[in-house]
Amino acid sequence: MLKNIVKNLEPSSTLKINEISRQLEEKGEKIFKFGFGQSPFQIPINIVNELKNNAYQNKYLPMQGLKELREAVAKYTSTNKNYNYKSENVIIGPGSKELMFLLHVLFDGDVILPAPSWVSYAPQAILGRNNIQLIQTKRENNWFPTSSEIEEIILKDKNKNYLLFLNSPNNPSGQICKNLQEISDIAKKYNLIILSDEIYSELSFEEGFKSISSFCPEKTIISTGLSKWCGAGGWRLGYFIVPDSLNILKNSINVLASETFSAVSAPIQYAAITAYTNDHSKYINNSRNILKAVGNYVYENLKSNKVLINKPQGGFYLMPEFINKKFNTSSEMCDNILKETSVALLPGSDFGFNKTKMLARLSFTDFNGQDFMNNTQNIKKINNDLILKFAPKIVEGVNRLKKWSESI
Numbered sequence: 001m002l003k004n005i006v007k008n009l010e011p012s013s014t015l016k017i018n019e020i021s022r023q024l025e026e027k028g029e030k031i032f033k034f035g036f037g038q039s040p041f042q043i044p045i046n047i048v049n050e051l052k053n054n055a056y057q058n059k060y061l062p063m064q065g066l067k068e069l070r071e072a073v074a075k076y077t078s079t080n081k082n083y084n085y086k087s088e089n090v091i092i093g094p095g096s097k098e099l100m101f102l103l104h105v106l107f108d109g110d111v112i113l114p115a116p117s118w119v120s121y122a123p124q125a126i127l128g129r130n131n132i133q134l135i136q137t138k139r140e141n142n143w144f145p146t147s148s149e150i151e152e153i154i155l156k157d158k159n160k161n162y163l164l165f166l167n168s169p170n171n172p173s174g175q176i177c178k179n180l181q182e183i184s185d186i187a188k189k190y191n192l193i194i195l196s197d198e199i200y201s202e203l204s205f206e207e208g209f210k211s212i213s214s215f216c217p218e219k220t221i222i223s224t225g226l227s228k229w230c231g232a233g234g235w236r237l238g239y240f241i242v243p244d245s246l247n248i249l250k251n252s253i254n255v256l257a258s259e260t261f262s263a264v265s266a267p268i269q270y271a272a273i274t275a276y277t278n279d280h281s282k283y284i285n286n287s288r289n290i291l292k293a294v295g296n297y298v299y300e301n302l303k304s305n306k307v308l309i310n311k312p313q314g315g316f317y318l319m320p321e322f323i324n325k326k327f328n329t330s331s332e333m334c335d336n337i338l339k340e341t342s343v344a345l346l347p348g349s350d351f352g353f354n355k356t357k358m359l360a361r362l363s364f365t366d367f368n369g370q371d372f373m374n375n376t377q378n379i380k381k382i383n384n385d386l387i388l389k390f391a392p393k394i395v396e397g398v399n400r401l402k403k404w405s406e407s408i
């Protein structure tokens with residue numbers, strides 16, 4: 001009864017690990033939930049209040065999204081990115097994930113996915129019936145593709161269309177892409193469009209996040225939303241910013257949107273206007289400070305000659321490589337880690353890496369972010385005592401992982 005194309009697909013591994021962790025917890029086990037990544041912080045209260053105030057909004061909204069929200073998003077993005085986007089460039093969707101799916105459905109060409117890639121890109125590309133070109137990136141290149149690796153793929157057939165997914169700050173590596181200029185040169189030279197997934201950009205640990213859209217705006221679709229910086233993953237509001245030069249794609253996304261989800265929930269869209277017009281820099285800075293301190297704690301306390309890690313630069317994740325010859329696949333290794341230490345991690349193979357590479361994704365969000373934030377509002381430097389107090393599971397989980405890595 002099932003189409004061949006869906007037969008081999010499984011539920012998204014991030015959601016699956018959350019289920020497994022929950023089942024183990026129900027059996028009374030203490031699980032260190034380093035597998036699933038979502039914001040540990042609550043949504044700013046003024047935005048929540050706007051949702052309450054707008055609960056009565058009952059009309060279907062325009063399929064591309066509420067005009068006032070699109071204007072707010074265009075202004076917010078133009079200020080941050082130094083480019084003049086207009087409300088017409090913005091498409092509001094029920095999470096950026098759904099918009100990406102529609103892009104896969106309408107795009108005709110090869111999809112270039114750097115490994116590591118977020119878990120849903122490849123299944124979505126398969127559902128979109130496009131060919132996937134995987135690039136195995138390297139630690140010394142910050143886990144991002146080089147321009148020559150991208151060019152090598154394109155030169156095999158210059159007549160095809162190509163769509164590159166670039167996610168910075170990256171899930172799972174926690175790294176920020178630095179070679180934007182050389183990648184944008186390739187985009188300008190060939191039929192290459194870039195989907196720049198910037199869902200973690202507000203959570204960069206250093207000031208001045210740079211988007212590839214600053215280098216080749218006419219070739220870049222920006223993808224982001226409320227889920228990560230605003231702690232609102234469950235609200236399901238994301239958006240694309242599509243430049244005029246890619247209007248043909250924008251119009252087609254609108255058609256697909258109108259035939260599928262119609263429009264995002266009206267109260268959520270009204271509430272989101274506040275998210276993009278009020279100043280939330282204090283909330284964002286506090287979130288960032290805490291995530292940076294916790295990420296660095298994990299990095300400093302886990303790295304060794306048996307655990308290689310690049311220092312986290314933004315978002316919720318880092319990507320340890322456990323040097324060993326004991327396991328055949330990263331998935332086998334993560335099963336053993338869960339069994340021996342109760343720490344849940346996701347194997348690197350879920351992110352497109354060769355399964356024999358002993359990489360895993362570690363999400364450092366298993367703590368009560370609101371409590372942490374309320375108690376460290378005016379503290380510039382978050383020290384280890386505060387981490388032990390407000391993120392005790394991170395400290396214990398890292399200890400367990402460290403011991404495990406020394407025992408294999």
Ligand SMILES: Cc1ncc(COP(=O)(O)O)c(C=O)c1O
Pocket residue numbers: 094095096097098118167171197199224225226227233236237238
């Ligand atoms: C890299 C990346 N892109 C996109 C998404 C999806 O975000 P949204 O909630 O907007 O669908 C996630 C969420 O986990 C993510 O990690």
